[in-house]
Amino acid sequence: MIWLTWRQFRAQTIVTAAFLAVLAVALLVTGLNLAHLYNASGLATCHGSSCGTFASNFISEVKGGLSEKVFYAGIYIVYAAPAIIGMFWGAPLIAREIEAGTFRLAWNQSVSRSRWVVVKLGLIGLAAMVTAELLALLTSWWASPVYQAASAARSDSLSIARIAPPLFGAQGVAPIGYAAFAFTLGVTAGLLIRRTIPAMAVTLAGFALVQIAWPNWVRPHLMSPVRESAPFSIGRLDEVMIGNGNQMIVGDTASKPGAWILTNQAVKPDGQPFTGPPTHACLSQGMQACNASIARLHLRQVIAYQPASRFWSFQLYETAIFLVLAVALAAFCAWWIRHRRLT
Amino acid sequence: MMWLTWRQFRPQAIAAAAVLAVLAAVLLVSGLSLAHLYTTTGIPACHAHHDCESLASGFLMHARSGSYDRLHGIAAAIVLLAPAVIGMFWGAPLITREIETGTFRLAWNQSVSRYRWIGVKLGLIGLASMAAAAVASLMVTWWAAPINRAVVLAGSASPTTVNRFTPAAFAASGIVPVGYAAFAFALGVTAGVLVRRTVPAMAVTLAAFAAVQLAWPNWIRPHLIAPVHAVLALGKVSLGGFGDGPGNSLFLAVGSKGDGWILSSHAANAAGQVISRVPGGCSTQTGGPGAFLACLARNGVRAAVTYQPGSRYWTFQWYETAIFLVLAAVLATFCYWRVSRRALA
Amino acid sequence: MTAVLESSGLSKRYGRRQALTDCTLSIPSGHVTGLVGPNGAGKTTLLNLAVGLLQPTSGKIEVLGGQPASSSEQLARVGFVAQDTPTYGGLSVADHLKLGAHMNPGWDNELAERRITQLGLDPAQKAGKMSGGQRAQLALTLAVAKRPELLILDEPIASLDPLARREFLQVLMEATAEQELSVVMSSHLVSDLERACDYLIVLVASRVRLAGEVDQLLATHWQLTGPRCDPAALPDDWQVISASHTDRQSTLLVRTSGPVADPAWAADHIGLEDLVLAYMSQPAPQPARTATPSMEAQR
Known part of the structure; x- marks a missing residue:
């Protein structure tokens, strides 16, 4: 079963690995440039009050040039990754098997349905979480000089607050939760709708709604302000x-x-x-x-x-909540496959 | 053929109409309230009182905070994403679904030539793509109209460096979304014709369109028309940031130039040459930012800026729309030729 | 009578795989033609070439005197049901009839609705929810109701139950009689074709082995039993299709236009199924022999 899951997932793995590799190279090249800018700004060696000015200069300089574009592109990618994972890994996972009828083949091997769904969900869900976190780590590493400068500047006119949206969701461990949730959302949509393309559309719409509603109406109340x-x-x-x-x-x-x-x-x-x-x-x-x-x-x-000091509390809360949602969706999928017909 | 195309497209059309209706309702309510705020702020009568700058900047300040900004962001994101979604969900499956289910064999053996089959499919759904993008863009453009007028009125007092010409807003308003939608749709169909499997074709469409959308505003749009270079006195320009760094290095950036699009800026002398060292012993450490700026001005420092003036906004909109429509036509012609001349199975 | 399907030197190659080799055929009109052969023999390739879904690698094919799928007029004259009887899963039975009505100028709606009623199909049911047999019947209804001159069916009865099969063939034969419809259908079930077909083409390993009217084929093939003999000593106008020998006796399947006069041989007529099986199990022929079926076909 593990072999079959891997074999069916190989193409996606190769594409993802290639994308990660290209992105890593691009970030490395531009990241070295940013590090150079950081050292030249005097931030690395400053003391006392001059740090604030140096930091403001550095950030203003970043804001004008290519680095700002890379900074935001990195954030977009980390946000887009769970949606793409949900659409392209999650939604077709079972919907394709239903459409092609291959689940009949798979279920008549000597592997129980429960094992079939658990291995599929477990392995690819794990891959989803690893991919999202790798992306978050890569882009956060790239952006670390910017965040260091923002904290050295001690001024909020720069509007770089890691705990505020949109930066919050692209850092730390939160992307793991999003990816797990988006993936299981896609699988659930595929299982219930039973057709790949509509399931992909529903996954995209559903995840986008959650990503819009969450930072605006839910996250602010996770801890009383x-x-x-x-x-x-x-x-x-x-x-x-x-x-x-x-x-x-x-x-x-x-x-x-x-x-x-x-x-x-x-x-x-x-x-x-x-x-x-x-x-x-x-x-x-x-x-x-x-x-x-x-x-x-x-x-x-x-x-x-x-x-700002609540950054990690929020990260852990949010990751835990999305992981619980993901586990609930996965359990629902397993139950559905165990107790319902697929055709 | 029209009937079959419409019948197959009906679920997608209904879904798109529902999304547009919800967006329209939300934007209408919020847009009326924003227009009301614009009026009550007193901007329409500001020329008589000569206080346009302060009223407009106050209005922008208010519009930038709270639910307006949030809604603007969400609505603009929808318009930006719409072409990609159209390319993925309307374009890519158009041919691949017929290949995967074998139904093209059924369709091609009715008394309708495959020229007509692919022609009607491309034409009708291509038009629907453009119409959907046009409606979404029109709504957002209408919603943001008071903000765009205020940006012009506020001039250098504008509290924001974002206007309708800056990349994210440019792509989400006016007529360019129509060009993007046509292009993304044709790109999706092309990916489908070449890859022949729906889900990989959707992935290819998304990746290719994202790459174009990333490259275009950074490397191509700035050069559609040669930008304007200007050297301006420091008092006449809205600065985005300035300061001195280690070793007397000077940093200065222009924040906005009316409703134009700033491509790059730096500190310069009267001839426009780059100044990278602080002249005349000016320092932010001694007198604070205001005194530092005055000191720079006394020592002949100016701001050099390369930009596309706001008056070119519509020229750029038309150029870019035309370019993407031509690209879409090229891709559609390729699909037409390929499907009608070559076997699908 | 003119030919409904005429090909010369028709070949189709997929990469390195030869799917159809040098096929020269002429199927006269007014027949129900059966195309038989083992799996992978090239039946689907030949039929797809005939409806223009494929372009030949070399050679020519004309259907009803025109290029396949060259114009909407040509399309209107040929009905086709593809192998897996594709239908739009999201469209209902009624939608499929509308599709046919919108896309075919000669659409016979009365015929289509009568057939749907006879078959007991629910017009509101989605094609995706129907059984394979029901989908086949729907696809066939679409092909028949466009009132073609030639109906091409690729394995149409494979997914039908025995009763439906008999009814289907019945309808087909009636339609040929009433509408002056010619039919070309493929199958690997000879017993089904035997009931309906009066013209037969045997395709093996991408080549045409046999083509002709069923009556004539049956009349010219003999099952001969006699003393063990040397194959070289047989008469020149005997074409030996298969031969088996024991120590004392030889059994031959022979094709000959004349009567078998030699009293040493006991001559019997052969059933269609045995005839087809004999051709299908024949080893690959020498190039010189491939001319024979085409000569036969053009006669």
Whole structure:
């Protein structure tokens, strides 16, 4: 059974290995260039306050050039990999056997159905997880100078927070969970729909929905966010907007380097969000007078965020959740094959 | 032949229509609210009050935070991915499914020549691909229209370096998605005709289209028209970043140039030559960023920028759409010739 | 009578494998022609060439006086059911009839619906959910209802049960009589062809071994039993198809146009099945002999 599984999966293995090899070479070449840039920026040898400037320069330099494209391309690849695995490895796994009728051949060898499905799911699921993690490790290794600079910069104007989307899902061990989940989702879709192409489409749509919904509506609540309230600071003012419906919106920068800012609001002393009315000075006088008038409102800045220190807790939570989902789907597939007919 | 093509395509057509309907509903609700915000911000009357820059940048600031930005990202991703999905799920199986199930033997023995068979299939579903991409792109373009107007009005005060000309947004709005969809569909059919098995053909389509989409904005689109070089005074330009590094090295990058697309930028002297060392003892360590910038300006440092001006947006859209339509036509002709002239089995 | 299928020197090669070699045939119209041969003999290749699904490597083939599949008019004149009776799995029986109506100018909807009713097929059922036999009947209905002049069937009865088989052949024979329809069908079951066919082609190892009207073939083949003899001493106009010898006796299958006059031989007529089996088990002929069947066919 292991031989058959391997033999059927050989073409995919070769294609994947070739892709990983090409990617590794490309990342190595551009990674050396990035490391050179990092050393030249002075970040490797800096002390104290100059590090912040060097780091900002380095990141600004990365943002302009090819390195930024490689950085984001790496993130796209890590995100796309589980979807592709689910579509091309998961969905056809059983659907192809049903369409071609070959499961009848396979089930009449001296191998039990349970073993047939367990070996298939186990071996290829393992391959899926290994592939996803290799990709994540490769791209994270490549991007490590960027992350080091981001933490050295101690400033959030760079908007590189590893715990915030989209970076979070492309690092650490989370891709293992995604890959296992996407793979079993594909297998389940193939088993229930029984036709390869529609199963692939459903897998893609289903996994895309999960990947959109998860960071927006589920992940923020895995651990209750830290809420902080501080006096509104004109020094960190970064948004003043006056609408003609007697509205005014003001905002401060949330000074939490590396954190994932969930909400950031200016509230009035009574705790209600400040939405206006605009101060007289802001409507008719200069910027300085406007700022001073905002200061006299005695607003507070209320932020909710997930601190950078929770990165690994979130990684482990999320990986565990997706692995449990994957195991549940796999168990469902095994049960279905054991107790239902396939034709 | 039309009837059979439509009958076989019906499930895909229904699925696509459902996705488009959901997208339309979400974008409509959010788009109306965004347009309302644009109006209530007072931007339409800003020329009378000479405060367009600040109102527009405030609007952009607001639109960039919260659910608008999230929705824009998701909708743009859908438009970007749509051609790849069309190529994979409409293009690649078009011929391979008939080969795998042998049904082309049935179809080819009705009283319809195989020229017509492949011609109608390519034509109708190709048109459907282009229509689906056009509708999706149109909706996103309509949704983002207030943001694009605000980017122009905000000028150098714009809080964002992203506009409709920057690669991700360029490919997800206007008319280029139509060209991509036609190309991806024809690519999928071609992969199917050559590989002759559905799932590998889908994988080939995805890989090839992703490679084109990766290479195009990086290495080809910037050169469709020769870019503009400009040397600008530091006060007249929106800087994306600047600072000094070890050994007095100088770093300076332009963040945005109106609604144009910045290809590269660096610090320069009045003649446009690169300056890589901080002149005149300026330093961020002594007086902070503002003083550093003033010091650079005093010492004649300027920003040199290579860019495609925003006014070329539609020219680029038409060029690129035309190129991809021609590529699609070439691939479709190849498929037409290959299927009608050569045996499939 | 004109020929429904005429080929000369027709050959098809897949890479290094020769699927059909130098096939020269002329099948007259108004016949139900059986094409027999062992698996892999080239039957499907010949039929696919006849409907234009394959292009010959060399040689010529004309069907009803035209190039196979060269135009929609030509397509309308030939009905074909492929070997595995392909149907669109996602389309219902009614959809298949609509398909036929949309894609064939001469579509006989009444005939199609009558056949579906007779067969007891549910018009709403998806073809993908039907049995192999039902799919074959559906595919045949499509081919018949386009009202072709020539119907080409590749192993049409392989997946039918015995009762359905008999009915199928019955329908086929009626249709040939009523519609002036010619039929070419392949099979490796001679017993089935015996009932329906009046013209026979035997294809072995990519070459045509025998072709002719069944009555004539039966009339010119004799099973001879007599004393052990030397093959070289047999009359010149006897073509020995097979021979077996014991110590004292020889048994020959001989083809000859004249009567067997020699009283030393006991001459019997031979059944079609034995005749075909004798040709199929014959060793590969010398090149000179391959001309014989084609001469026979052109007579």
